[in-house]
């Protein structure tokens with residue numbers, strides 16, 4: 310079970326055991342990390358699942374698609390080089406140990 | 417304030433959000449979330465899409481994990497409807513026989529599908545899709561169907577039809593109007609959708625609908641059209657719109673007119689009762705202040721947040737930019753704004769590549785944007801509408817016009833012309 314660490318806006322960290330093939334967004338939602346809003350449920354329609362990929366095996370994540378790349382211009386919190394939409398980030402054995410930071414605003 | 421009780425009636429998208437947002441706002445009183453369905457709050461959008469194909473498994477439908485409500489101290493009363501409201505005593509009666517007193521009541525009752533009053537509508541195999549229970553039935557029957565008819569060319573109907581086509585099932589959609597979703601979509605986007613679905617193998621019959629349905633041994637076999645043709649069908653989906661769940665509000669004497677009527681704060685005709693989501697008719701800032709109902713996740717969530725803020729003493733006029741998405745086959749359709757007063761439509765992007773946005777204007781004012789497979793345009797459009805960044809039809813046709821730069825603040829509102 311690939312582990313993901315979420316650094317939440319209040320500084321708290323939550324470590325979650327994810328499942329292969331599910332996204333970081335789904336992992337956050339089912340762990341009750343409500344700062345990952347995910348209004349569209351992961352269909353790449355809303356950009357309210359913004360996270361900063363902070364540490365760990367970042368290279369094991371797929372590159373952003375053209376659409377995701379463009380959508381990142383419209384996240385509620387400022388875009389940084391590490392910004393991603395977490396519904397587009399699948400977990401796998403290779404992503405074990407990933408650390409993501411959750412921004413304080415998604416709207 | 418900690419001895420106040422808020423009862424939220426309806427444990428769907430809006431009700432669940434209202435409970436969560438009340439706690440986010442620091443509300444410390446009692447919150448009871450009452451739902452007619454036995455399921456904890458779940459997402460409806462996947463029901464007509466990924467859930468039917470198995471791509472979205474049932475356990476992924478929950479809006480929030482089961483422990484969530486306990487953790488934030490929200491009492492869930494599931495499987496029991498609110499059956500009466502006494503606005504003078506400020507209490508609600510439940511189907512279970514219990515009575516709950518409230519200081520404030522939030523009605524988030526949703527809508528139900530409109531029935532089709534024609535012969536044969538009660539045959540086996542004639543279904544509708546709103547709840548998880550409905551979706552379980554459709555999912556169970558779809559793989560065995562050889563011919564599907566969808567009555568009504570709305571978003572949900574087209575999503576189901578596209579799913580059936582994707583499974584290789586012969587599928588026909590009947591739409592009584594000459595245009596798909598004429599009240600919402602611009603004509604160009606509507607005809608694009610018809611053609612795009614036809615290219616993928618869907619039959620779409622415009623300007624006609626079902627007159628009767630016939631069957632053998634109680635099972636539907638055919639749908640007869642108003643113009644006298646028959647189409648074989650062993651599964652029929654009726655998707656001709658929804659009606660708001662307002663009865664319990666009307667019986668309590670609350671003002672109801674195609675929805676539970678609210679003011680700009682989403683307060684009903686009783687000062688301690690609020691209405692949000694599919695069941696609420698509110699004065700919409702994007703429709704020149706006209707009362708209207710919107711059926712979308714965005715509207716449910718944004719109204720829930722607004723009422724939670726109001727209950728925490730931060731009331732503001734509700735004016736979130738309406739937006740909506742619909743996934744049909746590989747077409748991602750998104751709408752920002754409303755078509756209020758639309759008189760000019762400018763296409764942006766490549767319709768032949770099935771990637772474009774249609775910018776809708778009322779005079780020189782942007783009112784709405786319909787995007788197909790252009791999610792970044794959609795986000796840009798929302799930003800323009802929200803911030804009131806001016807954009808005129810001519811701007812879009814200027815060479816070098818950069819929508820993303822304009823909306824993300826990287827360029828001056830209107831590029832200088834030479």
Ligand SMILES: Cc1cc2nc3c(=O)[nH]c(=O)nc-3n(C[C@H](O)[C@H](O)[C@H](O)COP(=O)(O)OP(=O)(O)OC[C@H]3O[C@@H](n4cnc5c(N)ncnc54)[C@H](O)[C@@H]3O)c2cc1C
Nearest residue numbers: 426428429430452460461497498526693694711712713716
């Ligand atoms: C199949 C389907 C697909 C959709 N796809 C999309 C999409 O792609 N994008 C989008 O933006 N929107 C979509 N929608 C619309 C969206 O799901 C709704 O607008 C949203 O769920 C509205 O939230 P709500 O809380 O107002 O109503 P609901 O989520 O319907 O919740 C209302 C709840 O109240 C309960 N209830 C009713 N009466 C009572 C009572 N008397 N007492 C207690 N409980 C009661 C109902 O059983 C229901 O559970 C879709 C809807 C459906 C049905």
Ligand code: FES
Nearest residue numbers: 351353356358396
């Ligand atoms: S959840 Fe909507 S874009 Fe990721």
